[in-house]
Amino acid sequence: MTIHTGDYLLDHAKAWSRDGLGVALATVVQTWGSSPCPTGSQMVINAKAGFEGSVSGGCIEASVVSESLEALKSGAFEIAEYGVSKEMSFAAGLSCGGSVRVMLEVLDDALLAALSGPRPAVRIVDMRDGKWTVVRGEAAMGRLPADGDMIARAAKVLSTGRACIAEGCEGGDCFYQPLLAPYRMLVVGAVRIAQILAPMAAEVGFHVTVIDPRRAFSTDARFPETDMVREWPDKAVAKLGLDAQTALVALTHDAKPDDMALGLAVRSDAFYVGALGSKRTHASRVARLREAGYTEAEIGRIHAPVGLDIGARTPGEIAVSILAQVIAARNGRA
Structure with missing residues (x-):
């Protein structure tokens, strides 16, 4: 299975390393039966027992942290095995009944550089x-x-x-x-939905960039941990590029900037293209794009109204529905 965690684990590891803390890397290398985290899932653990990531969904993390601390002290490489049996407690085994092998190694400067x-x-x-x-x-x-x-x-x-x-x-x-290079999400419109969508998308492995020329909207205070491009979408999207690992979501609800971005996206390799708006709004959008010379196949690539139909009404609910639809497209389910 392809794991989509983005670079946040490496970011944590680098920060800990800069602070002088030793860092260990735990990686799931094999699973049997029911296991909540697939092969390739990872955790990073620092010498103070802080950790990020997951290798089991919570069943064995405490044991992995403990063994990683020992590995940091000894510098040893280890393959640890965890499973469930009548003799094993929940603290050391997988309550779901599966078993897993976890590779434990010191994340030194050479390995950190190689992974980066x-x-x-x-x-x-x-x-x-x-x-x-x-x-x-x-x-x-x-x-x-x-x-x-x-x-x-x-x-x-x-x-x-x-x-x-x-x-x-x-x-x-x-x-x-x-x-793998991280998947990207380009969000056009620094609106409330984008404020909720951006951090959620980052958590599931997307590198998110929000595009909006309106300075009142695209402030660092409103998007403290998200890359911002304060240009019109046609220029910004052209600079950033659209490839097969990119999703574009248009959220301004304004025809001019949204159409700029959508026009580029439907003629690109982007794996997902979506736009906010009611069915009536999208019908007007379709008419404009037809008049501009876009084909039915190109226009048909736009997911609109954007997001899975879960009855979403609030900005938070809409953000969840959008992210779910994008993930489905990334995983070949939409």
């Missing part, structure tokens, strides 16, 4: 001793030697976006971890 490097890439880890290499294209960099077969397998892993275990590493098992 250009993407896409694949990290290959020898599960016997923790040696790793990062493959970008045909090049590999790290202490683990990578032969042609390993590089070819890394390319396959990258094409699926799914972490996995495979043979290699001189006869031992290797863990292949895809390092």
Whole structure:
């Protein structure tokens, strides 16, 4: 399964490292049965027992933190196994009945730099001793030697976006971890819905940029942790670009800026295009776009009224419905 966590775990790790704290990385490398977090799920843990992320949804995090603290003290690499049995308590096992293997390693400067490097890439880890290499294209960099077969397998892993275990590493098992560029969400209109949507989208792995030339709307106080572009949408979207990992959501409810952005989006590779407005508003929008020369297929790409039909009325509810629809599109369900 492709994991969409964005860069927030690395951001926390970097901040802790700057503060002089040791940091450990915990990664789910294998699951059996019912497990709340799929292969590739991660946590970062600092030397004061602070942590971010999840490897089980809450069942084993306390144990993972405890073992990570030991790993930070010893510098040791470890594969820990957690499961459920009659003898195991909820504090140390998966209450859902599954089992999971978690890789624990010290997140030192070299590994942090490798994970923060250009993407896409694949990290290959020898599960016997923790040696790793990062493959970008045909090049590999790290202490683990990578032969042609390993590089070819890394390319396959990258094409699926799914972490996995495979043979290699001189006869031992290797863990292949895809390092993907984050999905992006361009939100046109620094309105109340955008204030709620932006942080939620960031939590599920989107790098969010809000676009609005209106200075009264696009203030840092209203969007303290979101990238802002204070330009008209036609210029901003052209600069930022629209690719197959980008969603565009038009929320100004103003024909001029919304149409600017939508016109570019429907002729791009963006995986999702949505626009706020009632059915009547969208009918007027469709007429304008037809008159401007857009085809029925292009206009038909616009999700409008935007969001899943959950009866949303408030800005918060609308934001939830939008994010749900975007996630569905990202996962091939819309």
